[in-house]
Every structure is written in structure tokens, then in C-alpha cells.
Amino acid sequence: MGKIIEFKNTNFGYDNTNTFNDFNMEINAGDIVTLVGTSGSGKTTLLSMLCNKLPNDTLFYGGNNIKDCDIKELQKELVVVFDTPLLTNSIDTELSYYLKKLGLDTSEINSRVDNFKNKFDLSRFANIQFKQLSHSDTNLIKILRYLIIDPDFLAIDNVLTGVQEADKKKIIDYIKSKNITLLNVTTNLKDSLYGNKIFVLENFVLILEGNTMSVLKMDTLLKRLGFKLPFTVDLSIELNHYDLTKKIYTDKKKLVDELWK
Numbered sequence: 001m002g003k004i005i006e007f008k009n010t011n012f013g014y015d016n017t018n019t020f021n022d023f024n025m026e027i028n029a030g031d032i033v034t035l036v037g038t039s040g041s042g043k044t045t046l047l048s049m050l051c052n053k054l055p056n057d058t059l060f061y062g063g064n065n066i067k068d069c070d071i072k073e074l075q076k077e078l079v080v081v082f083d084t085p086l087l088t089n090s091i092d093t094e095l096s097y098y099l100k101k102l103g104l105d106t107s108e109i110n111s112r113v114d115n116f117k118n119k120f121d122l123s124r125f126a127n128i129q130f131k132q133l134s135h136s137d138t139n140l141i142k143i144l145r146y147l148i149i150d151p152d153f154l155a156i157d158n159v160l161t162g163v164q165e166a167d168k169k170k171i172i173d174y175i176k177s178k179n180i181t182l183l184n185v186t187t188n189l190k191d192s193l194y195g196n197k198i199f200v201l202e203n204f205v206l207i208l209e210g211n212t213m214s215v216l217k218m219d220t221l222l223k224r225l226g227f228k229l230p231f232t233v234d235l236s237i238e239l240n241h242y243d244l245t246k247k248i249y250t251d252k253k254k255l256v257d258e259l260w261k
Helices: 043-050 071-077 091-101 106-119 135-147 165-177 189-194 212-216 219-224 231-241 252-259
Strands: 003-013 019-028 032-037 059-061 078-081 153-157 181-186 197-202 205-211
Touching: 003 043, 003 181, 019 181, 019 205, 032 043, 032 165, 032 189, 043 078, 043 153, 043 181, 071 078, 078 135, 091 106, 091 135, 135 153, 135 165, 165 189, 181 189, 189 212, 197 212, 205 212, 212 219, 231 252
Parallel strands: 032 181, 032 197, 078 153, 153 181
Antiparallel strands: 003 019, 003 059, 197 205
């Protein structure tokens, strides 16, 4: 698949120590990418460039310089989810908020809202005040109010991590069914198991990138940066060192079955 997002020799900085220098990063259409990095490594800065909050003259979307793209069309196709408060106090109005801003007609809005309420079992929130929602349910709605737009590219800034696993799986399944490209920014490597690539940022430098398992195998580097590997993956790597297994497992049951053979 072709590139959907590309940073080309990007230079941007807040000061002498927090600066992108000739930074390059590419994301292919259809990829589910996990972007991890320590605090202050530049993750949110990249997302701010994606949504025009920071200078982005060297950012390309679908092969076109993003500054030359039509803003209204771009808002339908490229969406960034930050951890911002809910805007309303009911599930219907929250899900329809951005659809209305994009100018969709009422019948289309109602159809999408009903579809999402069924697909994600949102009837459970029908009679609940949003201030009473759990942290995980709040994060779910924060994502769904943007996902309902059906963008081509979706970036999520450390919000998906806080969603319950069952709901998280539904989100990922929906993204895959719609062939939406996802950039999931997180500090939790467990979430990387839902994707096919991992990018690692450190001090505004992309120090590591590749398919998910190849990056996770760089366990020494990841641990040095302070990241905790998914338990089953970490255990598999340790067992590999002692020739007790020959592959990396992500499923605990499969690993146990292999050890009992």
C-alpha cells in the first residue's frame, strides 16, 4: 500500500534540546502503528502537526503537502483524538457532535449513531450522566465520537490505553473492517499487539521502527527506555535465551501448551 502520512526532513523545535532535526517518518495506508516514547520525546508534537496546531510545511498526506489540502475535506479524512473533555451529556449528542459540524444530513447522522450504539453496546449509557462514567467508558466515548466520522487516518493520543479490553478489541476490529490507518500513541506496549508496526521516539529522534515482533525483540533497548513488555512476550524472549521455546508468543495459553509438550 502507498504512503498516507509522511514527514519529510521536518525541522521544528521549542528550544535547543527539544527539536526535530531533519526528521523522517512514513506510515502506509492500512497500517496499525503503535508510537511509543518517553515523556517529552516528541509524540504529541507530531500529532499537533497532523492537526494543524503546529507548523507542518514538511508533512504530506496522501502524497500531497498538507498545507495545500482542502481543510474541510481534510477534517473528514484525517482525525486526531486528544484526551479532551466530553462536550455534551448524552451518548446521542456526543456521537453526532462532529458529524453535524462536518455538515452531514440528519438521516445519515442518525443512521451512523444507531449503528455505533448497536455495534459498541452503547445503550448501557442511555440513562447515565457522563460525569458518572468510569474512566474507561469516558475514554471509549472520546474515541467513538471521532471514529464515527470514518476517517481514512486516525491518530489517538494516549486515550485507547485506558479503554477496557473488550471495547478496545471492538474498536480495533472496526478500524480494520473499514481499512482505517491508525497511529496509536501510547506508553503501553501491550497495545502494540493489536498493530503491525511499532515506532519508538526518544528525544525527538525516531530510534527504532519495524514490524511489531521485530521491535519487541529489542527488549534490552525498550527496557532501558523504561517500557514494560507484554508479559507473555517478555517471558517468551527469556525462554528463547534458554532454548526452551523457538518462537515469541503473544497468547499465554499457547505458550503454556508449548511448554507442556
